[in-house]
Amino acid sequence: MGKEITSIGYQLPPLELLNEYAADGNVVPEEEIAGKIDAVRNALGNGKVQVKDIKAVPGPAVTLYKVYPERKVSCSKVKGLMAETALGLHWKGVRVMTLDDSIGIEIANEHRALVPIRSVLSDDAFRNSEAELPVAIGQTFGNKAVVFDLAKAPHLLIAGATKQGKSVGINVIITSLLYSKHPSELKFVFIDPKLVVFSVYARLVKHYLAVLPGACSEEDEQDNAIVRTQKDADRILRSLCIEMDQRYELLSKAGVNNIRLYNEKCKSGHLNPEKGHRFMPYLVVVVDEYSDFAMSPWGCHETKTASRSITNSIVRLAQKGRAAGLHVILATERPSAGAISGVIKSNFPMRIAFRVVSRTDSETILDSPGAENLIGRGDMLLSDGIDSERIQCAFVDMDDEIEGITRYIREQKGHGKCCNSPYYLPHVEDATSESVDMHCLDDRFEEAAKMVVTTQRGYTSDLQRNLGIGYAKARLIMDQLEAAGIVGPQNGSKPRQVLVPDLNTLQPILDAFLKR
Incomplete structure (x- = not known):
């Protein structure tokens, strides 16, 4: 990951395609920090909680105040005192949690700083990452870049109300992968019921997209590269399940238990292509507005049948996909219990919550409250199923930066099959x-x-x-x-x-x- 991939002439997108922003907001004024420390100390003192020390760890949008009490105190008592103080002082985004050595109180800064995607992609945490599918999602306290491995996640559930940063967050994930993986190593399947969220990625059909065979022309293939209807979503998800089963057969024949070991054997020449062996790219399936496909209470029988089939396919991919290199990202504005069922949640341990409408929505996506109190515009909680981390999501401009990246990739032609032909998934019959x-x-x-x-x-x-x-x-x-x-x-x-x-x-x- 630290060195640039240039095999068969393909060049990863340069950082120069991304915008630079003035670093005018990454420093929280000392007087603001000092004022909030005094307010926290006074609030806790009024509740008879004696404080030994308070240390501030500023972040782009939120600052963490680490409180070291004189004696052991319950976190619930501190939450109650801080709720009253936040109401009186009009503080936003207040969250209280127990840390290893202190009690953490997160308070929104008076002026938030933008986190450009260029800053996190140029960070050593990303550039030197050994992850198979590295994602630089944003910055946390201390302006520290947060990078996770989607291959280890192994699937991701994202929720957030309208205009709270969900779509930007998805594009940050996609951009991170485009900046780290060669077209021969990675393919996407985009499912977009809104019709416009992923349309810009259709131009990557010959480099980074996996599609169903059978298009009557190249133009038709590009027009249908992004899946937009429930029927097509059902077909391509069933095809991915077939692809997954075929990959497991190849893993078994090769005597390995995951795609990384299989591809290492393949590259070293230890697997015979005449016996069906082939290098297998990672397949990342991105489903926007999953609830639209998963819930059709007023639809006809065909619609309900397709909804059940889509849910069943996603559950199968989530349960078995990791070893075969298939990873699913589900996103929704409405994280209702009907759509995000217990089976889905049990197979999606890693979750991202942007600001949601209600406490119930937060508990649906994270199994805990908190997301309803975020301050929006990219303020998010990343949960691995055990702990959650507050992060300011990086920002990538759809009209400028994503346009430039996809155009740069599309213009690279003639560099082998992986750059001039889509990745064709197995043929699947229509359900009816x-x-x-x-x-x-x-x-x-x-x-x-x-x-x-x-x-x-x-x-x-x-x-x-x-x-x-x-x-x-x-x-x-x-x-x-x-x-x-x-x-x-x-x-x-x-x-x-x-x-x-x-x-x-x-x-x-x-x-x-x-x-x-």
């Missing part, structure tokens, strides 16, 4: 394609086709109501209408698109399928 038999059409097929075209509404429930049939029969007819090209595929809870404009256009289609 095998069940549609067009040689044995339902006896109500023609009636249903005419009704759908006349009303221009592609609802299964309309077939049930207007034809007086049950759901199973209505669903079969709708699948047959899709196979005949009369309606489009299922689109979440929305109606299917009717592809035939009028009955005159419909008639030859019916004649062809009904053999008249």
Whole structure:
């Protein structure tokens, strides 16, 4: 990690693509620190808590005040006293916790400092990291860069309310990986129901993206490189499960138990490609707004089935993916218990919480309160399942820096297969394609086709109501209408698109399928 990777001519993005910001806010004024130390001492003294010493450890947005009491005192008592003081002095972001040698009180600075991503990526903690998938997420107290290994995480759960830093945090993780891993070593799968969050990364399709095969052209492949619909998300996650199983077979044949050892054997020439062995890149799956896919209480049967399939695939990947080099990042604005189930949480020990709306949301994501009291704009808690650390997330500009990085990577062409072709995942059939038999059409097929075209509404429930049939029969007819090209595929809870404009256009289609 300390030396630049230049194999087959590829160059990692230079730091010069990232903005430099004036370091005008990294120092908290001494008078501000002194005033808060006095206020903390007075507040604790009024509660009959005698203090031996208070030391301040400034951070970019929050300062840690380490309180050394004269005698042992409960943390809950200090929390109560500080809550009253914070209310009276209008302090924000106050958090109290027990440290190894003291009681820690975190208080927001009057002026926060920006943490540029350039500063954390140029830090020795990142540049000299031995991590397989190093992520420089931001800075903590003492302006110390925080770097963790996604490969050891091994999966990550992220939550945060709107405009509190969640999307920036995801881009910081992606940027860290792009600055540390060669295209042959890393591939991404982006699932983006918002349609715009990851669209800029589509230009990396030939360098860093894993896609399903079957695109009719390069343009179509790039247009669909970012997964945007529930149906496509279900397909690619099922394909990733197949990829994972295939990788486990290769690990078993090679006599190793993880991808790192396997790739070392592969690079040293100890594995025979004629027996199916191949160098395997890490696969990082990034799912934004997971709740949109995982919960469909008002959707039709197909939507609910796809939701269950998506959740099942993610659980499988989380349970077994680490050794095979598959790592999942789930992000959501709404960390409800319905979406973030106990099974999901048990397989995602590492979690990041930006500011959330309520204490309940904090307890859902972190199993403890605290995230509801963060000050926003990148203020976050990083939990490894045991301890949590308060960090100011680094900042990366989407319109400028991410644009420059992706453009720099895209312009590097002709450096071997890993830089001029996507990583193709195993083919997977549509969940419903095998069940549609067009040689044995339902006896109500023609009636249903005419009704759908006349009303221009592609609802299964309309077939049930207007034809007086049950759901199973209505669903079969709708699948047959899709196979005949009369309606489009299922689109979440929305109606299917009717592809035939009028009955005159419909008639030859019916004649062809009904053999008249």
